[in-house]
Amino acid sequence: MLRESRRTVVAPVANSEYESRRALWEDATSWVRHEIALAWVDRVPESDREEWPLPHSYGLSDRFADSLSGLDDGQLAKAFKASVDVLTGRVKTLQGRHLHALRQGAGPADPHLLRWDGARCMRVSIEQNTPAARRMHFWQKPDGSVELIRVVTHDDMEA
Numbered sequence: 445m446l447r448e449s450r451r452t453v454v455a456p457v458a459n460s461e462y463e464s465r466r467a468l469w470e471d472a473t474s475w476v477r478h479e480i481a482l483a484w485v486d487r488v489p490e491s492d493r494e495e496w497p498l499p500h501s502y503g504l505s506d507r508f509a510d511s512l513s514g515l516d517d518g519q520l521a522k523a524f525k526a527s528v529d530v531l532t533g534r535v536k537t538l539q540g541r542h543l544h545a546l547r548q549g550a551g552p553a554d555p556h557l558l559r560w561d562g563a564r565c566m567r568v569s570i571e572q573n574t575p576a577a578r579r580m581h582f583w584q585k586p587d588g589s590v591e592l593i594r595v596v597t598h599d600d601m602e603a
Contacts (some may be wrong), residue, residue: 455506456565460516460517461517462479462517462520464526465478465479467564468489472509472510473498473504473508474517475505475509476508476509476512476584477504479520479524480524480528480531481498482522483521483524483525483527483528483571484498484522484528484531484532487525487528487529488528488532488534496532496533496534497560498528498531498532499520499532499590501530501589502531502589502590502592503583503589503590503591503592504591504592504593506596507594508592508593508594508595510594511594511595511596512598515578515595516530516595517586518534519570519571519578521539521563522543522570522578523570523578523580523595525571526541526569526580527570527580527592528591528592529568530568530580530582531590531592533554535568540569540572541568541569542567542568543567543568544566544567545557545564545565545566545567546565546581546601546603547601550601555583557603558594559583559603561585561586562585562586563582563583563584563585563586563591564583564584565582565583565593565603566581566583566584567579567580567581567583568580568582576598576599577597577598578594578595578596578597579596579597579598579600580592580593580594580596580600581593581595581596581603583603
């Protein structure tokens with residue numbers, strides 16, 4: 445019995461609920477979509493889900509999942525809540541998100557950052573009053589659909 449117990453490999457214990465669920469998915473994009481769906485269930489009361497539905501189809505840039513690596517559980521929870529607010533359109537009613545277009549330069553008169561297809565780069569707050577507060581960048585397409593670009597620190601102004 446002693447020999448048998450030494451052969452048994454104990455799986456490492458995940459340090460967070462997000463890591464545990466991430467391990468269940470083959471690719472990061474599927475995991476992100478799953479976490480956004482869970483955040484929507486937590487964020488939007490059942491009585492409001494018809495008014496603020498999670499779209500069946502939305503875009504995720506190739507860099508979005510990577511931009512979440514290194515975030516702790518609290519930051520991930522905030523990022524997924526912000527994703528829900530953006531995807532449902534609820535972000536337009538929440539002053540604390542500070543929704544605004546990303547500009548091509550630092551000046552207030554600089555033009556908005558637009559993509560070849562007419563999509564406008566938008567920016568929302570995930571955190572406030574903290575060093576290197578997180579922001580989310582996303583493309584708002586002309587048809588109203590959204591593509592999440594990445595989560596960045598406050599001073600990162602790239603799309």
